[in-house]
Structure formats: structure tokens, C-alpha cells
Amino acid sequence: MQIVILKDATEVAQYGANIFIEQIKNKANSVIGLATGSTPVALYQELIKKNQQDEVSFAEVSSFNLDEYLGLKGEHPQSYRHFMTEQLFNHINIVNSNTHVPPGDAVNPVLACNEYEEKIVQAGGIDVQLLGIGRNGHIGFNEPSSGLTSRTRVKTLTQATIDDNARFFAEDEYQPHLSITMGIGTILDSNKVVLLATGEGKADAIKDMVEGPLAAICPASALQLHRDAVIVIDEAAASKLSDTEFYKHIESENQKLLAQLANLN
Numbered sequence: 001m002q003i004v005i006l007k008d009a010t011e012v013a014q015y016g017a018n019i020f021i022e023q024i025k026n027k028a029n030s031v032i033g034l035a036t037g038s039t040p041v042a043l044y045q046e047l048i049k050k051n052q053q054d055e056v057s058f059a060e061v062s063s064f065n066l067d068e069y070l071g072l073k074g075e076h077p078q079s080y081r082h083f084m085t086e087q088l089f090n091h092i093n094i095v096n097s098n099t100h101v102p103p104g105d106a107v108n109p110v111l112a113c114n115e116y117e118e119k120i121v122q123a124g125g126i127d128v129q130l131l132g133i134g135r136n137g138h139i140g141f142n143e144p145s146s147g148l149t150s151r152t153r154v155k156t157l158t159q160a161t162i163d164d165n166a167r168f169f170a171e172d173e174y175q176p177h178l179s180i181t182m183g184i185g186t187i188l189d190s191n192k193v194v195l196l197a198t199g200e201g202k203a204d205a206i207k208d209m210v211e212g213p214l215a216a217i218c219p220a221s222a223l224q225l226h227r228d229a230v231i232v233i234d235e236a237a238a239s240k241l242s243d244t245e246f247y248k249h250i251e252s253e254n255q256k257l258l259a260q261l262a263n264l265n
């Protein structure tokens with residue numbers, strides 16, 4: 001794991017956005033994996049800004065979102081499809097038919113999960129997958145006890161996740177307790193994963209993910225197995241790690257090595 005500890009949420013968003021921008025500059029038809037929640041919003045704003053300044057084009061990019069609430073149509077204001085349309089897709093030059101979010105209104109959700117997996121394969125696999133993290137260590141909607149090699153499937157949400165996400169729903173509004181989510185195995189198949197986390201509320205989950213055992217009780221710990229996982233966090237989210245100075249030292253050595261390599265070209 002590459003642990004990048006930055007000052008605040010703004011720096012986290014910029015660092016994360018740069019990874020996606022570089023990826024798309026190097027490969028115009030990149031396949032990117034996207035996430036919802038409040039954490040990625042600032043990164044999306046960076047992507048929108050750079051797209052509008054003509055620094056990066058999404059014309060040939062395809063996207064696959066991690067998850068969707070089961071039982072909500074894409075037009076529903078709380079659906080993740082709607083979130084992505086509002087927060088990103090409507091503001092960049094991505095082609096709508098190249099954007100994929102699991103269908104929350106699928107008549108046969110089991111079949112829809114298998115089809116989602118097939119679409120990712122047909123697109124050539126995901127180049128870079130963006131992730132947030134739940135306070136209980138979930139990624140996508142892979143809740144604690146999720147199989148570490150699981151594929152896209154229907155998952156039941158924990159009460160903790162329902163409570164955390166209740167802020168997006170009106171008091172008397174129906175809030176789904178089921179989802180369709182890429183599995184942990186699906187996420188691990190991406191060439192690169194970039195997980196963002198900010199704020200003290202994520203500090204325990206970050207500690208368990210980075211320094212805890214590989215265990216289904218903390219689904220994000222599966223990223224310990226990934227060959228190219230970049231964990232971009234602010235000081236608050238890093239506050240429970242055992243040795244932040246060491247992680248910062250590694251990152252500064254990484255940057256020196258990258259500068260040295262750039263000089264060779």
C-alpha cells in the first residue's frame with residue numbers, strides 16, 4: 001500500500017484527481033471506476049474544472065460505479081445514478097452511454113449483477129478504481145463479513161451504514177436496506193485503486209485497513225493484497241495510525257525516486 005498523508009481534504013481531492021487526470025492523459029479511452037458518498041465530491045469538482053479548462057477530455061472514457069441502492073430507479077434523487085449525473089457526468093464531456101451504474105431497478109438483480117461483471121470484462125477491465133471507506137471499513141457496499149474474493153452481488157446494508165447515509169434521505173422517505181455492489185474480488189481486479197478518506201470519523205477504519213489483519217470484518221483490509229493501492233488521507237483520518245512519520249518518510253522517498261526517473265526521460 002502507498003500511504004499518502006496530506007494536510008486537508010482539499011489536498012486529498014487534488015492528489016486523487018491528478019491520478020485520474022494522468023491516467024486519462026496517458027490512455028484516452030481509460031476505464032475508470034467511480035464512487036459515491038461525500039468524500040469524492042471535491043475530487044469530482046477538480047475533474048470538472050480540469051475538463052472545462054480543456055486539460056483533460058472524457059470523450060473516450062468509460063466509467064463503472066461501485067454500487068447502487070436496490071429498489072431505486074436511476075431518476076430517484078437518492079439513487080447513485082442520480083448522484084453521479086448531478087455531481088460529475090452532467091458537467092464533463094463523458095458520453096452518457098459509456099457511464100455504468102448497477103441498475104437499482106433490475107427485475108432480476110442476480111442476473112443484473114452477472115451482466116455488470118461481464119460489461120466490465122468487455123470494456124477491458126478497470127484501469128483505476130476510486131474508493132471511499134465506511135466508518136465500519138466497508139468499500140462499495142461490501143459490509144463487514146463480505147467475502148474477500150466476492151463478485152458483484154446483492155448485499156444487505158448494516159444498520160450502521162443505513163444510519164450513516166440517513167442524512168441524504170428526508171425523515172419520512174423510504175431508505176433502501178439492500179444494494180447491488182461490486183464485490184471485493186471485482187475491486188481487487190482493477191489495475192490500480194485509489195482510496196480517499198478525510199476526517200477523524202474515518203481514523204479507526206483507516207487504522208484497521210492499513211495496520212490490522214487481513215480480515216473480512218474490515219473489508220477494506222483486502223486492499224493489503226492489491227499490487228497498486230494508493231491510500232490518500234488527511235491528517236485527521238491518519239491520526240490513529242501507529243507511525244505516520246514513517247509513512248510520510250516513505251512517501252517522500254517515493255517522490256524523490258519518481259523525480260529521478262523523470263530526469264532519465
Ligand SMILES: N[C@@H]1[C@@H](O)[C@H](O)[C@@H](COP(=O)(O)O)O[C@@H]1O
Pocket residue numbers: 035036037038039040066067131132133134135138139140141161165
Ligand atoms: N456506498 C458508499 C461508499 O462507497 C462510501 O465509501 C461510503 C462513505 O461515504 P462518505 O464519503 O460520505 O463518508 O458511503 C457509502 O456507503
